[in-house]
Amino acid sequence: MAVAGEGDDISKAKGDRAMPGSEWELRMDNTLLMALKKGDARTVERFFSRAAVLSSEVADHALAINLPDADNNIVADGEAGRRTWRGVTEGRKTALHVVATFGHFELAKLICTRDSSFLRARNVAGETPLHCAARAGADQIVSLFISVARQQEDRSWLEAVLRATDREGKTALQAAAEEGHAAAARVLMSADPGLAAIDDGNGVSPLYAAVLSGSLEAVQILIESESPAEGGQQDGTTSASRVAPEASYAGPNGQTALHAAALRHPATPLEDAVRQLLERDTSTAYLSDCNGFFPIHVAASMGRRAVAIVLITHCNDMDELVDKEGRNFLHIAVQFDEPAIVEFVSRQPLLAKMMNGRDYKGNTPLHLAVKFKNQKIVSLLLGNRRVHHSIINKDGLAPIDLAITQREQGLAGAQGPEDWIIQCLQRTGAVFGPRRLDPLINQKANEPDLKKELKKYESTTQNLIIVSALIATVTFAAAFTMPGGYRADDHQNGGTPTLTRKYAFAAFIISDVLAFLCSIIATTWLMLAGSLATDPSRRVNLILRSGPLILIAVQSMIAAFALSVYVVLAPVSIVIAVVVCVLACPSLLLSDTELWQRLHLERTVKSRLGWSAMNRTRAIFRAVAAYLVVYVVIVVLSLFYFVKH
Incomplete structure (x- = not known):
């Protein structure tokens, strides 16, 4: 048996x-x-x-x-x-x-x-x-x-x-630790403290399991228990001197309990567990797993800012630890898209060296942010004056060189984040590296990917044409369902709209007609762009031109909606009518992603170079003015109609 x-x-x-x-x-x-x-x-x-x-x-x-x-x-x-x-x-x-x-x-x-x-x-x-x-x-x-x-x-x-x-090689203590049962763990540790040093078949220690369970009390019991006296206990318990912290902290794949604390969900008070582990022995903070990740790297990859702060507080040289590719934890935060860690590092003068740290390929965190096309992290890094934005890696590429070579060709290039990143680098004074870029750009441009590009055209065209056709349908129907209804047939002007003498009604008609015409033109252009007989370069041109027309159509349709509500409600509740107009009219402007990106760009430039560098803010005012032009046209044409009639 x-x-x-x-x-x-x-x-x-x-x-x-x-x-x-x-x-x-x-x-x-x-x-x-x-x-x-x-x-x-x-x-x-x-x-x-x-x-x-x-x-x-x-x-x-x-x-x-x-x-x-x-x-x-x-x-x-x-x-x-x-x-x-x-x-x-x-x-x-x-x-x-x-x-x-x-x-x-x-x-x-x-x-x-x-x-x-x-x-x-x-x-x-x-x-x-x-x-x-x-x-x-x-x-x-x-x-x-x-x-x-x-x-x-x-x-x-x-x-x-x-x-x-x-x-699976698990002791009873391991079972209690996995479930976070501190009381059961305390009883077992009192009987045999050496249980804390026994790993299961996967190399997981009870302490590692306790950290994963999120039980701070269980973690405290495992790291604070004392070893029995040498030579055995009177009660028969085998003597087990405390092993090295590296063994009792062990986890799978070379990890330690500190790695587990960084991996665990932030809902648990893991910074307290990390603090207790480090107060017991800081040496585990300098143990890497099989991938070369130290606990600080894991915390950065998971966005555990509180854990990172505790690690840096107890071990002041965390910024010097690099993985197998020579990356510090800021590189890792950039790679895994964790802006909270990047923002924390950028605000710490003592960690300034990391901002320009290079991995074994010569890449700085800014190189990686450009490579992964992360606009927010690029903005955070460029907004810090300690970041050198023209460092050249071992491929001879500065960040702006990398951004240009990363730019997609065709339709995706016109809509991707690379253009914003290139503008941001240029505005902040980044310079090119010595390497010629034309071979790299030509190589990327010559890559045969025609089927993928055609799919982009088809998908974009289909989405836009649905919107434009829907606007045309709605505005066409609105022209025959006038607000306020029609006069009776026995009236002198029977069958005509009852509110024709109101200025708001005239503005409604102008808005509706403008939306209908712009949507019809955009639909026609998009039909041509979706045709296989159209040259690819012309397709891009037609798609890009139809975009502003659709925006004008949407803006005019919103104005028509607001004016129709106003003309009906104004006689009975002018306050509600005005509120509807105020809420509806700027809605499209607030959803203009391009405008917000421009504002984001100017904020980055201001953070790095100061207010004096923001001499291109007129581009933002031009965008706002272009948005208001539609309403100006509606107002002017409506006044002309109202004065004439």
């Missing part, structure tokens, strides 16, 4: 005997199983009484479970033996496994009193009842099991129970 702690393969353990199919020879009675789960002591006692009347031969030897002293050569026959309380479930859980899982202390005490050998029984997963109690957080039952094991004549029992591992 397999003995707890010896690491035998449970499924092939000697003495395991199965009935045909998947059932064990002694299956636990369903009524007993339910009573054990519910903690029904009366029903369990009844089964104990039934077991007592069995023959001594059956009672002593009819076990189909994994117990060290069991002899399975004799098996109870008939229903009486099958219903004995010594039966197991389909997962080979004994009665003690079940009550430990559900936290029934009195039943656990009763079963241990009748047969303490159940403590070393294992289920299919290789777990002992102590594993189940620890995973359930039943600290009283954990304490009971340790006390029972300590009372055995064989002094090796206690170590066998405490250090038994399941199929």
